[in-house]
Amino acid sequence: MAVSEGDAAVLGYQPWQRRAAYERFAALSFAAVFALFGGNLLSLPLVVLLGLYAYATSLGPLLRFGLRVSLEPGGVRIGERFYPKERFAGLEGPLGPWTRWEVWPGVWSSYRFRLRLGWRFRTDPLFHLLFGEERVPLWLDLPGWDRMLAHLGLDWRKYPGLRRYLHTARGLAWLNGLLYxxxxxxxxxxxxxxxxxxxxxxxxxxxxxxxxxxxxxLFALFLGANVWAVVGLAPLALGLVLLAYPFLTAFNFGRGRPGWAVAYNPLVPLEASLTGEKG
Known part of the structure; x- marks a missing residue:
């Protein structure tokens, strides 16, 4: 979201992204509590993983939602720091513990592997802006990050690492605000x-x-009203149907071809249309 302040356009996070982060945190907290109290000691690793996931996808984004980026005539102001255009030296990344697999192309789809596993448990960005010797995080969930790059003179499509990462990143991150x-x-x-x-x-x-x-x-059983307890199973069954049908069609985890939400990438249809125009 960009607003105008004088001669500068200001980029910032959108309110729905904050709400989505709170929703993720609530859902993951509920799952962690259920696993902790409904299971045993064997559920502790799952609780730890849920905690790391919540930190990376919920608390981490919430901590930076106050970030503002001003696109000023002479450069960009990220938070309180101003970075002039003439110091911009390009982009660095992707960086992370999985980068070493890039030396064996075709062995693993490492960008996709990192999107699904590695980066979700980390809060540091995969890409950085280079201003002289200084590395500045490039947050890909910030609305207008591509506009900021263009303002600095870099087309994101001209940087192979970023282009490949975005074209191979699929899934819910695009739909719930973790990638913009x-x-x-x-x-x-x-x-x-x-x-x-x-x-x-x-x-x-x-x-x-x-x-x-x-x-x-449960309340009916507590009161001894067994008939009403059976009646209460009807909304329970209907609720499970309402919950399961969209889950299986949109997500379809672990059942052959993934659902559309799991396989979603907004750049794939765009790339296909551009290729068709060129052809």
Missing amino acids: PPVEAEGPWREARGRYRRVCAWMWAGAGLGVSGFAFS
């Missing part, structure tokens, strides 16, 4: 986000209906 698309892909991406939000609404409705039915049945 470049401006040329925003239109179709907004439509996909609307579809994703509708899926989430059905899932939350199913979860709420299921929990309500389960609680009603």
Whole structure:
């Protein structure tokens, strides 16, 4: 989101990204509590992984949501620091413990592997802006990051590492605010986000209906009303259906071909259309 302040455009995070981070934190916290109290000592590694995931995908983004980037005539102001254009030396990355696998192309799809596993447990960025000897984080969830690069004189499509990373990164990160698309892909991406939000609404409705039915049945059993306890199973069953159907169609984890949300990348249709125009 860019707003104008005098001669400078200011980039900042959007309110829905903050809400999405809180939703992720609530869902992961619920899963961790359920695993901790519903399981045994064997569930402790799962709780630790959920905690790391929550830190990387929820708390980490929340801590930087106050970041503002001003695109000024002579350069960019990131937070309180001003970086002049003439000091901009380019882009560095991707960096991380999985980068070494790049020396064996074709062995693993390391960018995709890193997106699904490595970066989700880390809060440091994979790419940095170089200003002289100083490395400045490039946050790819910041709306307008591509506009900032263009303001500095760099087209993101001309940097092979960034281009390849974005074209191979697939999944929910695009839809829940952990990755923000470049401006040329925003239109179709907004439509996909609307579809994703509708899926989430059905899932939350199913979860709420299921929990309500389960609680009603338990309360009826506590009062000794066995008939009403059976009646409470109906909203529980309906809730499970409302929860399972969109989950299987949109996500489809571990069942052959992944669902559309898991396989989503806003740049793939754009790239196909551009290739078609050239051909």
